[in-house]
Amino acid sequence: MDCAESQENIDLVTLTPGEKFHPDPTDFTLIVDEYEIRVHKEILKSSSDYFKAMFSSGMQENEKASICLKLVDSEAFLVIVQGFYSGVLDLNENNVFEITEAAHLLLLNSTLFSQCSDFLRLMINDESCFDVMYFCDSINLADVYTDARRYCLASFSHLRHSQSFLKLTQEQMFDYLSDKHLVVNEEIQVFEAIKKWLMKCKTTKQEISVEVVRKLVASSVCLADTYRDLDLVTNMILNETEQCKIEEVVDVLGRRERHEDVFLFWSLLNTTTADGLVDIVRLSQDSGQGVKVGSMTDVVESPGYDLGSAFCVQECCVYLSGGGPSFGKVNWIRQLYKYDLSKQVSQWQSIGELYETRRHHAMMAVGSKLYIFGGFGKFRLKNLKLDCFDIISGTWEALPVAPTHEIKPAATADQHRIYYMDRAHNVHCFDIAIRQWSTLTPSGLSCVHLPVAIFASQQKPGVLLAVLDGPEMLHVVSVCVKTDGTKQECEVQHKTELEKTGKYEGSVMANHKLLIFEGSDVDRTKSGEFVDFDPITQVVTFCTESKTVVGTSETNIKKALAVMSVPYLPPAFPTGSLRPEPSPHGKI
Incomplete structure (x- = not known):
């Protein structure tokens, strides 16, 4: 449509958005709805590839003094053209979708368009995450779409x-x-x-x-x-x-196929030269090799080797509490920390402060609450208390004390219950709904094997997998806790013996497999380089379904105090999830 025709019977409002920023006279006019916007061609060309192409040689618009722009809405365009001159887009939650879509159509330069992307990322929260995700999908904004989709899935x-x-x-x-x-x-x-x-x-x-x-x-x-x-x-x-x-x-209901990543915290790679366990590592479950993805120095600037912190996972977030880099000294980690792995780049974030200092305790996440018990506090005083931290409100609550005291309790959470196994192989269960502890004793377990880990098997509620460490063997034990009304029973369903080739250094359940880390005892009486820990040498993979060892691999991980499995989220998602695919005949 010719500009003259569009102006017929319309009183145009004349605007000069570059008046404060550009001293030269304007040399072009854009007519958008009821506005006549006087601008500079060079500013349009440097800010937008759409206008750069329009004013290239051979295009008829290059010879005109004005054009009617029908591509975008006037309200969005006024914000954009002001941004051409000021360098800042005036974005808010009410206009960001409209302006981002217009910016996408006008092919704004990266400096301006990144402001839209950054603002949309700030809106990835419980109220707006779906709106952001499906909007970015519609305009092929793949990087923000991936961030929003990871948040929504997690x-x-x-x-x-x-x-x-x-x-x-x-x-x-x-x-x-x-x-x-x-x-x-x-x-x-x-x-x-x-x-x-x-x-x-x-x-x-x-x-x-x-x-x-x-x-x-x-x-x-x-x-x-x-x-x-x-x-x-x-x-x-x-x-x-x-x-x-x-x-x-x-x-x-059936069992959902699990896709899990394995991460190691308070860890150290062979390639890292540090006086302490500084690395966050992602483990390749096939090769046993680790890749550094983050650092523990946000929690402690100079980590040691015996930290005594507790870790747990809820959805894609890893939580850390307690411990400290200098055993026996007044150097405690007093903050509760969160590390959100649904974000492409995560950092440790403080979410609260411990009710009281602890080392070598257990922490379980159930719903929006963290449950902390076991270990010891100042002056090595034993701590039987069960403390509950509400992540949302940031408040603490004292719950019934644990039946026994354990250092580094072998503990897990399953459904709405917390379990731990003591040295006598009693299974203690805290029912969150009724706030009561119960104690069950499975028969047939050797007292020479100490419980070092216990996991919810994911087969069905109440089925637990315990790892017991002995002088020459590891026992992997399947324990079933049955609840019928107020009656509970606990029985050993299966027990597998695994011959040890080294010292037990930790384990984790991921993708229906139990990964066991083994190391070697260091003879510290020998001369040579001093090593302040027993190094990991290999990863043993035990299949929980076939109940057999399916692989052993050497590893480049020297040490790790905490090994956690976290739901796997792809690093990128392609856009177009809701667009219909073309039919074989090319019609939709």
Whole structure:
């Protein structure tokens, strides 16, 4: 459309956004909706590849004194053209999507466009993460899309309660819940999330057919037997009048395939020259080789070798509490720290302060709370207390004391219970719902083997995998805790003996495999280089399904005090998740 035609019967508002920044007379006019914007061609060309191409030789716009710009909305463009001169885009949560889309169409230079990207990253939170994710998907903004998608996948357990989740469209629900990297603590959470979303749809008069619900269940809920249970679970979700018992739902749910990374904290690589355990390392589970991905110096500037800190994992966040770099001295780590691995680049963040100092204790994460027990405090006083820290409110609560005192307790969390095994092989269980401890004794375990680790096996609730360390053998023991009302039983289901080739230096469960780190005792009486720790030499991989050793590999990791498995999230996600694929005939 010719500018003269567009101005007919319209009183244009004349603006000169570069008046304060550029002393030369303007040489071009842009007409956008009701605005006549007088600008400088050179500023447009240097700020936007769209205008640079427009004013290149051979383009008819290069010969004109004005053009009508229909590509973008006037409100967004006014912010952008002001940014051409000031170098700053005036962004807020109400205009950022519109301005970013306009900036994308106008091919703004990296200096300006990065302001949009940076602002969108700041909006990756519980209220806006889905909006950011699907907006960035629509304009192919791949780097911010990846950051938002990693956050959404990692935060499912609490996002499912948010209004932003309930506002997802049908297509977005399929895309989100069917992602194989969705971090799910308990499979029933997916069932409950779909049911809650459907109830919200009905209150807003959205019609969701039975077939759509059936497909959603098939694509996103892991069932014990899909052929047998798909219609049953679909009906459970659709039935509003009948309340489903959790036990009935759990019985038909299957085991979700796990995708986990292994990270080592307070660690040291062969290639690192440091007087202390300074590295954060990602382990290749196939080769046993580690790659440094971060540092512990944000927690302690000069780490030692016997820190005594406790670690635990909740979703993609690793938490650290207590310990310190100088054993026996007043040099404690008093802050609680979080390391968020859903972020591409993470740093240690303080989230609170310990209720009281501790070393060589245990810490478990359940929901939004951290549970700390065992170990000792100042003057090596034994600590039987169970302290609970609420991550959201930042408050502490004292709970019933532990039945026994343990140094470096072999502990784990499963569902809504905390377990630890004492030196006599009693299994102690703290039920968070009723706030009570119970003690069970599995039979058939040798007292010469000390419990050094215990894991929730992920097979089904109450099935635990314990690692017992003896003089010449390691025992990997499957223990089942059965709860029927108020009655509890504990029995050993299976026990595997593994011959030790070195000193036990730690273990971790990841991807249905138990990785065991073995090392060698250092003879410190011999002359030569002083080593203040017993070095790791190899990683043994034990398959929990076949109950056999499936691999042994040498490692470049010299030492690690904490080995944690964390849900795996890809480093990049391609955009276009909601765009329909072209048909074989080229039509959509």
